[in-house]
Amino acid sequence: MVSSGHSVHAIIGATLDEDNSEGYFGTSSAGTFMQSVKKLVQQKIYGIPGLPLSSPLTHGRTPPASGHYITQPKPVEYVLPSRRRADILMSCYWRYVHVLYPYLDKMQMEEDYEKLWKADGSIVDERSFMCLINVIFALSSQIDESTPIGDRQRTAQVFYLRAKELLDIVETGSVRSVQSLLLLGQYYQSTSEPHPCWIFTGLAIRTAQSLGLHFTETSECAADIRTRELFRKVWHGCILMDRVVSMTYGRPCMVGPKAALAVPLPLPIDEEYLTPENSQSRSPQAPRTYSVEFYVLSLKLYDVMHDILFSFYSVNGQACQPGEAKDLTFLDQGQNSVFEIERRLSRWADSIPTHLRLNLSNKPNSGTAEATLHRQAVVLHQRKLHVRLLLLRPVLSAFITSEFHDGDRPVPLDSLLSQRVYLQCAIVCVKVALEAIDTIHKAKGSGVGELNFCSAWWYNVLYLYTSATVLIAARLSPAVLADVSEESVLSGWRIAMEILEEYSVIGASIKRLTTTLRLLLEAVPQQYSRLKGNARQGQTDVSSAPQVQPENILPQAAWRPQASSDFLSTFQDDANGGLLGDDGDLENAVLLDFDTVFDPNDLSWLTTIPLDA
Template identity: 30%
Template sequence: MVSMSSTSSLRPRRYKAVIACTTCRRRKVKCDGLRPVCGRCQRKRELQRTCTYIAASDHRSSTVNHHHSSAVVSPQLPTPATSAQINSGNLDAISPPSAHSPVNPGEFSFEVRAAVDARLGLPSPKKRCPIPLTDAPLFGLLSIPDSINPIANPADNVLPPRRHADHLVNLYWQCLDPLEPLLDQRSFGTTYQALFDKREIECNEQIFLCILNLIFALSTQLQESTPSEQRNSASRTFFLRAWHLLRPEVILWQAGSLETVQCLILMTQYLRCTSNLHQTWMALGSAARIALSIGLDRSGRDISEPQRENDVTPDVWQQCVFMDRSLSWSLGRSSSAPRVPFSSNSLRNGSNPPNYDSNAVTSVSEKMQELTKITGYISFSQIPTSRNPAEGLGLAMQTQADPYTVIQIDESLTRLENSLPPFQPNTPIIEPTDRRLFLLRLRIAYTRIILLRPTMAHFCLPHPQPQKPNEPSLADHITQTHATLCVTNAQKLITLIQTCSQQDNPGLIPWWYRVFFLYIAMQHLIAAMLRPDVFATVVVESWNTAVSVLSAHEHLSLSVGRCLNKLRLMWGKVGDIQASISHEVLADCDMGWRDVFQYLGFEAEMSLFGMDDSVGLGDIDWSL
C-alpha cells in the first residue's frame, strides 16, 4: 500500500502562494520564489525594488485567520448581502481592475481551466482554449501557402457551373448580407452577369473574382445538410482561389479602394473560422487601415466615387469597426478602430430588393451603429493600466473602468434594447430586417457580457481580504449585481439561440454564429459555478439547455464536438472542486482559484494574441 507521503510526492510541482513575493501576490501572477528578487520581477527594472517577501510567521497567522473565518460560513444558500460579503470589502471590489481582470473569451477560458486543474492538484496548462469566430477551426484545418506564385494560375479564374454559382450567390444575399450588409446588390449583379457573359467589366476583375470566390466559400458553409468533410473541402477550394487572387501588392502598395476593403472583410469572415489566427488579425487590420486611408471613417465628406459606393460606405465601415472590436476583445488587444464610427444614412438608393421597408432598415441600421459606438467606449474603458500610455505618464484617461462608467454604458445598452420591438419567440422570422434585428439582440446581450465580465471575474475569484464587518457595503451589493446581470445575459444568449435553432429555417443566422454565442454563454455559466452559493440554483437548467443546443450542432464541425467535450469536462471539474472544498481548505487556494480562469480566458496580463510571452502560435492545441 502506498503511504500518504509517497502519494503526495508523486504530484507535479505547483507554485504555492506561500512562496510568492508581495509584488507577484498583488498582481496575481505566478512567482518562482527566488530570493532576493524573483525571476519575474528581475525581468522588469521597476519591479526589482518592490520585490519583497512576507515572513513565514506572518503568513501562517493570516492563513489561520482565513481558515477560521471560512469555517463559520453557513452552508445554506446565502442572501445577496452575505455572499457579497465573502468576496469584497471596499469600493475597489466594484471597480473592474483593468490590469488584473480578464476581459476576453480566450483569457477567461484559460484561467477557469487552469484554476480548476490547480485546485485538483494538476499542473497548470500552457495552452488556451481555441475560441469560435477567432481561431477555432470550425471550417476545418486550412493550410495557407507561405508564398504566392507571381505567375497567375489560370485555375484560379475558373468559375463553378452557372446554376451552382447562382445558388451560392443567392444564399449569400438571403442569409449573410441581411445580417451584415457589405456589398451593393445591383452593381454586384451587373458585374456578375457580365463576367459569365464574358463581357468587359468596369471594376478590377481580379478583386471581383476574389470577392466572388469568398462568397462561394462562405455560402458553401451555410449548407448545413451537406456533410462537413464535403463542405469543408469545397469551401477550402474557393477560399484558396481567392487567397491567390488577392495579391500582396494590391493590399500594401497600390492605392486603396472600397472593393479591397470589402474583399478583406469577407476574407476575415472566413479566416476567423479557421486556425489561422495571424492571417485573421492581419487581414482585418489591413482592411481597417485601408478604410481609414480612403476616408470611410469621415462623415459628411465630398467624394468623387459613384453614388453606388456612397450607399454601402456606412455598412462597410461599420462591419470593419465591429469586427475589429470583437476580434480585439477575443485576443485581449486594444482595438485600432476609432471610438466613434462613421454614422450616416445606410439606405441603398436604387438597389433595394422587393418588399423593402426603408424605414425599418434605417431604424435597424441606426441601432447597429449606436451599438458599435457603445462598444468603442467599452473597449476604451477596459484598456489595461499597464498598457495605457497616458496612465504611464500620469495623465488622466477620458474614460475609466470605474463603477459609474459601467453604469452609464449599461444605461445606454438598456435604452437601446428597450427601443427594439418586443421579442416574440413563436413568430416566424422571414424578412431580412428581422434577421438583422435578431442579430442585434444577440450582440446587445454579448456586449453587456463583455462590459460586466471584469466585475464578474472579480466577484467569482476569492481575494485575500482584511477583517470584514458584519454588514456588507454598497460595493458588495453592486459587485454581486453586476455579476448576476452578466449571468442573466449569458442565459439570454442561450434562450435566443435555442429559439433560432427551433425555427423551420435553421439559416436564420449562420451556424458558426450560433456556436460562438453558445460558447460565450457556457463560459460564463462555468465561471458562475465557482460561486455556487449565489448561482447554483439558477445556472444548472440553463447549462443543460446550452449543452442540448450545442450538441445539435456537432455534425457541422469536429471542432464543435471537441469544444463541447472540453466545456463538459470543465463543468465536471468545477463540481469536483466544490465537493473537495467542503472537506479541506488549502493555504494556496487563492492562487489555485486564480489559475482556474486562464483556460476560459480571464488571465490578468495578456500579450499579443492572448498568450503568455513564452507561448507561441504553434503551442495552441487545435485538437481541443
C-alpha cells in the first residue's frame, strides 16, 4: 500500500498528530477521540497542559485568509489577458459584483493583483490566487458591457477553463478556495447548466466546513478584525448561495437554520473602515461605502426565505400534495404561517436604512457612488418582491383550486372571513408580480447586456418568469380579476415577455422559458375553463374531469414543469425560434397534449421552472 505521508485517515480522521494540516475534525471523529485520550494521558502523567477538549480549534489551525495549509508551493503556469483587458474585467467585478457579494478582501486582492504585473512580486499560494482571478474574469465577462453580447459566453468560457485547471478540490483548501467555488457557482447561474452551479455551491460549503468556518471560534481566533470579518463574510456567502440555489432548483439546503445562526453576521462595515476601535460598533463615524451593509440585509432577507421554502415548498424533503391545496388552513397555522412571515418581512423592510430605500423617480448619474447605492436599493427591492412572491404563491394556488371546486357553492358564514383574507392574499400576490415586472422595466439598461441599476440578467430572467406565471394564474380567478383588471394583468404580461424576448438572444434556455410561458398563457385558461365547465355539468369522464385522488397520492395525469424540457423537446424549432408540432401547427399540438396531461388540481407549473436537463 502506498503511503501518502498524511497524518489523517479518510475514515478515521485526524490521528495522533496534533498539528495536522488536513483541516477541522469534529468530536464524532475517531481520530479526535484518540487525540483527546493522548492529551488526558499527558496531563495525568507528565502534567502537560492541553487545549480544552471542547474547543473546535483543537483539531486544525485557524485557516489563513489566503493560501493553503500546505506550505510547499506548486509550480504554476498561467496565461493572463493584456493589462488593459484585465483592468477592465477587475473594474467590472468591483463595480457590479463585489458591491452585492463582498466575499473578498478588496484591499488584499488589489495588492496581490498589482504583484501579478511585477517581476519581483510574490503572492502567497499563487496557484489559488490565479484560480480566483480567472473565476473573477469569467464572471465579469458575462456582464462586461464593452463585450458584444454574442461573445460574452465564449470569452467567459476561456477564463473558466483556466480557473478549472488551477482549481484543486482534493487538498484541504483555503478561504481563497471557498471564494473561488462561490464565484464559480455564481458564474454557472449565468449559463444554461444548473448542475455545475449546484455542485460548486456544495463544494464551497464542504470546503468551508473543513476549515471550521462554520464555528464562531474560528473567526473569533483570527489574527485581526479584517480576517475575522472576512471569515464571516465567506461563510455567510456559503449560506446565501445554498439558499438561492435550493430555491431555484427546489432542492434541500445543506446548511440548516441552527448552523446558519451559529456564526455571527459580519459587521455592516466595509473592510477599508474596519479598525479595532469600531470592531464592536455598527455605526462607525468615518464616511464609508455600503457593500457589507447591503450584504447583511440580504442575508437577513434570505433567512426569511429559507423559512418560506421549508414551510410551503417541497425543499424539506416532503412533497406537497396537490390535493392539499384545497385546505387553506395550512397557510395560517404554526410559527411560520403566511401572516407571521409577512410580519417578519415588514419588520425587515422597516430596518432598511434611508440610503438603501428605493426611489425610482430619482436616478443618479452612472458611475457615481450614488449610482451604486441606487442599484443596491433596486436589487434589494427586487429580492424582497421575489421573496414575497414565494410566500404568496401557495395562497394564490390554493385559492384558485378552492375556487374551482367551490365556485358555484355559497361560502358558509363561518368560512366567509377566512375566504376573504385568502382572496386578499391572492390579490396582493398578483400586484407584487406586477410591481416586480415594473421595477425591472424601469431600472434595466436600454441595451440587452446593460445592467444599469438592475440585478444581473440571469436574476431578472428568474424574477420575470416567476411573475409571469403568477399573472397566468391570476387569469384563472374571476374573484382576483374583479380587483386587478385583466387589462393590467395582460399589460404586465406583455412587458415581461418583451424583456424576456430581449434577453433571449443571450441563450437558448431563455427562449425555451418564453415559449413555455406562451404555451401556458394559451393552453391553461382554455383547458381550465373547459374542465371547470364539465365539472359543473357533473360529467365524470376521466379525460375531462378531475379525479378524486387517494390521500397522499399524486394525480397520475399531473403536468409538471420539471419534465417540461422533455415536453417541449417533442416539438421542433422553426426558423423564427418558435416551437412547432410535427404538422407545423403549434396551437393544435400543444392543446392536444394538454388534453391528456392537464389537471386543474395541480398548479405546480406556478411554483417551478423548466430548467434544462
